[in-house]
Amino acid sequence: MKNILTKVSLLLVLFLIGCTQSAEPDSFSEALYTITVGTMNSSIDVYIADEDSERQKGLGGIDELPENTGMYFIYNSARVREYWMLDVEYPIDIIWLHNNKVVYLTKSAQPEANITLLEDYQRYSSPVPINAVLEVPEGFIEQYDIIEGNVLTLTEK
Amino acid sequence: MENSIWYLSIFLGATLVAYISTWLMMKVAIRFGFVDEAASAPHRKQQSKAMPLLGGVAIFITITIFLLWLAPNLTQGYLLPKHLWGIILAAAVLMIGGIIDDRWSLTPYVQILFPLLAIAIVISSGIGIEYISNPFGDVWGLDQWRWDVFFINDIPYQFIIWADVFTILWLLGTMYTTKLLDGLDGLVPGITVIGGIIIFFLSHSQDVAQPETATLALVVAAAALGFLIWNFIPAKIYLGEGGSLLSGFLLGVLAILSGGKIATALLILGLPIIDLIWVIIRRSLIEKRSPFSGDALHLHFQLQKLGWSKRSVVLLFYAITIIFGASTLLFTGKAKIIVLIILAVASFIAIAWLYTLSRKQALADEKYSH
Structure with a gap:
């Protein structure tokens, strides 16, 4: 009996360790790149997410998204991908890109409160394959007249 | 492209293909001796023929045909060809194991190798559970701790420990639930039809619909329905070991693919799962014997012992599955958990x-037998 108890406790400990989330999210003071899209005169600061853990976390946990900042997700392959508003507490616009061209726009993705089950989160997606996604504050698309076909330029600060 | 007419044609087409395939498998099974000797068809008073098995093969054939035929449509979005291949290959492994088991009875320890292999195939094709809701309203990321197992063209194929462990447990759970539930005409196929249809509607309830998983769910439901026509009381063919495992496998995979609908699938399979837990408790803790030992403890047997007709028991299971499955369409979040x-x-x-x-x-029986 004691043997089983020890084994179960060991498994439980391993389980808890394995499930802990990664480190605290970074703030935007570390944005090292800027982006312009389409006919924008000025550029915005972006935080880059080009690793799996960063892409999965996304804007989750970041308390606010100041005007003219965003998060730019970069992928190695082009495919249809789903995004959700897990832990994102403010509305955002999502710009879907393929090879630096805007291919789809999602306006005003709303934060979802009181969701208990992951399966109930709305999934946002593009109808065509993408290899980059730009998340920006709500209203960005309207403000800068972003349309499909616009080209995105990424520059180091 | 995907509209009501299209879905309807697929549904009817797959049902028809399954219906014909089942009829074919009946002939094949009898011809090659894949029969359940113990169960004859009691309504046939003239002859006591043994009941043909291999019904699951008909479902497998239908699914394979439609997945391959519809592959261009199915891979427009979120699903990749490798996912479809993984499903077909895994299903084939289950059917092979089932066919061997139907003919030459395998021990439980050998039996389980086929489901495990099928799960391994599906996981390496990229299907898995990556997050689970935890009771604190937060999320456990199951994607920590990845091992690069091998590289092809510089692309890593990873074993993601916790995600894979959960996926293994989940699919084993759904497979064995339907396997052990398969003791009554029409029970498992009926639940598969209901589950498939519910997941079909769920895949549409979000603003950006998932037409690919919706189509997949519809094909599964239709394949089960085509078979069910022959399998409903009084049955003329049984699912067989492979078929009962395949049903749970398909439902489990559908739940994963359609946005991680684990809670939904738990509601669809809720009654059989509770029944299974209870049977295991009863066998191992109360009556102190092996949980694998065969007996008539399952709910559907107990109800029959109390005088329920087979038809009533099956319809009761359908009703409960429909009610609780439908609640997933109406409720979200906390209400669903309640x-x-x-x-x-x-x-x-x-x-x-x-x-x-x-x-x-x-x-009471003991008393009266003295």
Whole structure:
């Protein structure tokens, strides 16, 4: 009996360790790149997410998204991908890109409160394959007249 | 492209293909001796023929045909060709194991190798559970701790420990639930039809619909329906070991693919799962024997012992599955969890009550036999 108890406790400990989330999210003071899209005169600061853990976390946990900042997700392959508003507490616009061209726009993705089950989160997606996604504050698309076909330029600060 | 007419044609087409395939498998099974000797068809008073098995092969054939034929449509979005291949290959492994088992009875320890291999195939094709909701309203990321197992063209194929462990447990769970539930004409196929249809509607309930998983769910439901026509009381063919595992496998995979609908699938399979837990508890803790030992403890047997007709039992299971499955379409979040808890508690109470009833019956029978 004691043997089983020890084994179960060991498994439980391993389980808890394995499930802990990664480190605290970074703030935007570390944005090292800027982006312009389409006919924008000025550029915005972006935080880059080009690793799996960063892409999965996304804007989750970041308390606010100041005007003219965003998060730019970069992928190695082009495919249809789903995004959700897990832990994102403010509305955002999502710009879907393929090879630096805007291919789809999602306006005003709303934060979802009181969701208990992951399966109930709305999934946002593009109808065509993408290899980059730009998340920006709500209203960005309207403000800068972003349309499909616009080209995105990424520059180091 | 995907509109109501299209879905309807697929549904009818797959049902027809499954219906014909089942008829074919009946002939094949009898011709090559894949029959269940113990179960004859009691309605046939003239001859006592043994019941043909291999019904699951008909479902497998239907699924394979439609997945391959519809592959261009299915891979427009979120699903990749490798996912479809993984499903077909895994299903084939299950059917092979089932065919061997139907003919030459395997021990439980050998039996389980086929489901495990099927799960391994599906996981390496990229299907898995990556997050689970935890009770604190947060999320456990199961994607920590990845091992690069090998590289092809510089692309890593990873074993993601916790995600894969959960996926293994999940699919084993759904497979063995349907496998052990398969003791009554029409029971498992019927639940598969209901589950498939519910997941079909769920895949549409979000603003950006998932037409690919919706189509997949529809094909599964239709394949099960085509078979069910032959399998409903009085059955003329059985699923067989492979078929019963395949049903749970398909439902489990559909739940994963359609946005991680684990809670939904738990509601669809809720009653059989509780029944299974209760049977295991009863066998191992109360009566102190192997949980693998065969007996008539399952809910559908107990109800029959109490005088219910087979038809009533099956229809009851359908009704409960429909009610709780439909609740996933109507409720979200906390409400869904509450419904899940109600189902679990109610099932548990009902089954425990039946247990005491059958104990009383057994004692009463003893008295009268003296």
